[in-house]
Amino acid sequence: MSLNTVPVGKKIRQIREAVGLSRPKFAELLGVPPTTLKNYELGYREVGGAFLVALAHHPELHQFTLWLLSDKKSAEIGQIGPEEYLAKA
Numbered sequence: 001m002s003l004n005t006v007p008v009g010k011k012i013r014q015i016r017e018a019v020g021l022s023r024p025k026f027a028e029l030l031g032v033p034p035t036t037l038k039n040y041e042l043g044y045r046e047v048g049g050a051f052l053v054a055l056a057h058h059p060e061l062h063q064f065t066l067w068l069l070s071d072k073k074s075a076e077i078g079q080i081g082p083e084e085y086l087a088k089a
Contacts, residue, residue, distance in 0.1 A: 008068065012055075013041040015064050018082035029061075031052045 016026040016037075027037040031054055039045035056065040066072050066079035073081050 005071065007043055008052075009040040009043045009045075011068050012037075012047065013080045015055075015061065015068065016041075018085045019060065024076045030058065 007044055016023065019026075021029065023037055023041070024034045024049040030037075030051060032051055036045070037052075040047045040051070052069070053062050055068070063078050063080050063085070064082070066074060067081040073084065075084065
């Protein structure tokens, strides 16, 4: 793992904040308890695969999947990061 890699939990928080949702609303959207989401965001718990799949399949959130998992973006195929999302808002 590269030292420059941002933890997945922190990236999930960046996505949540970019789309403007509270932790309880975002957790509800993805079917996890708010405390679980908090633990992911703060790095107290490893992000589960089911959560990542739910995010990747969500119609409003799938655009962040490539960035979340690989730090890559590809606007041509609709894969962006939170910065691009905020810029188009």
